Amino acid sequence: MLTIAGRSFRSRLFTGTGKFASAQVMRTALEASGSEMVTVALRRVDLHDPGDDIMRLLDRERFFFLPNTSGARDAAEAIRLAHLARAAGGTNWLKLEVTPDPRTLLPDPVETLKATEELVREGFVVLPYINADPILALRLQDVGAAAVMPLGSPIGTNLGLQTRLLVAIIIEQARVPVVVDAGLGAPSHVAEAMEMGADAVLVNTAIAVAGEPVKMAEAFARAVEAGRMAFEAGLGAQRAGAEASSPLAGLDFLRPEPSPEPSIDA
C-alpha cells in the first residue's frame, strides 16, 4: 500500500480532473480508474455562469482532493494559491506547480524549492512537480516535501517517459514517494514507470481526451497494477547477447554425432 504523509492509498493511479468533455464523463472515468487521489485546480468563479461545483460532483469520501497551484508563475503566486486551496477545501495537501513559461510548462526549480520551504513551514503537505532532476528531488525531500513528482515529458504531450534514466536515479535515491507526473500518454508508459519502481503515477490528458475515456481509465488502472506487480515480482536482468530459454540438452536426435570409425585392430 502506498503511504504519503501518513495517508494510505490502495490505488497508485492518481488522476487529473481537467479536459473531460462533461462532468458525467469525468465522474464515470474517475470511478473506472479506481483512483483515490484526484487533482483539482483553483479558478475565479464565473458569476454569470457558475456551472457545476466539482466539490459536489465527486464523492469526497471516495476521492481525496489534491489541489494544485497550476497557473502560478513564481513562488509568491503558488503560495497565494495554496492559501486559497486551504480555504476552499479545508485541506493542507498541495500539488505545488510553478511554471513560468506557458509555452513549455516546465517547472521552475528555484521558485519550487523556495515555495516548498515556505509551505512546509506553514504546515502544508507539499508534493512538488519537478523536472526529472535527482539533485533537486533530494533538496526538496530535505526541506520536507512529502513526495516528489518528476515529469515524464512536458505536460499534455503524451510523449511518455522521456526522462527514464533520471527518474530511475530519483527513485533509487528517494526517501519519499516518487509520483511520475505529466506526459504519460499510454498505458504502456505508466507500466514502464511502475516497473521501474515509481510509487505512483498521475494521468490526466491521456484519459480525458481518449475516444472512450471510461475504457481508457480502466486500461490505465490495469497497466499501473501490472507494472507494480512486475516491480514487486522482480524483473529479469537485461543483457546484450541471446540466452536460450529452452533447454540446450536433448537435441542430439536432430544432429546425431557421427559414430566412431571401427578400429582396424579391433
Add this chain to the structure above:
Amino acid sequence: MGYYCPVMKISIICNGEPREIEDGTSVAQLIYACGLKSATVAVEYDGRVLAPAAYESTFPAAGSRLELIRFVGGGSGC
C-alpha cells in the same frame, strides 16, 4: 402610509466587476447571493485570503475588492 426604510447601497468589485450590495452584507451572504456555497468557496478580500470562519463576520466596505475562487477540473498546467 408605507414605512420607508432607506437601505444604503455600496459598490464593491467582485471577481473583477462592479457590484452593488446593501451596506452590512456579510461575505457569507454575498456568496449565497451569487448562488454558491460558503463551504467550497475561497475568498480574497483586498488581496488577503479570508479564513472561512470569518465569512459571517466580514462586511465588505465600499470600494473593496473581492475574489470568489473555487476548485475546477484540472491536472497540471494551464
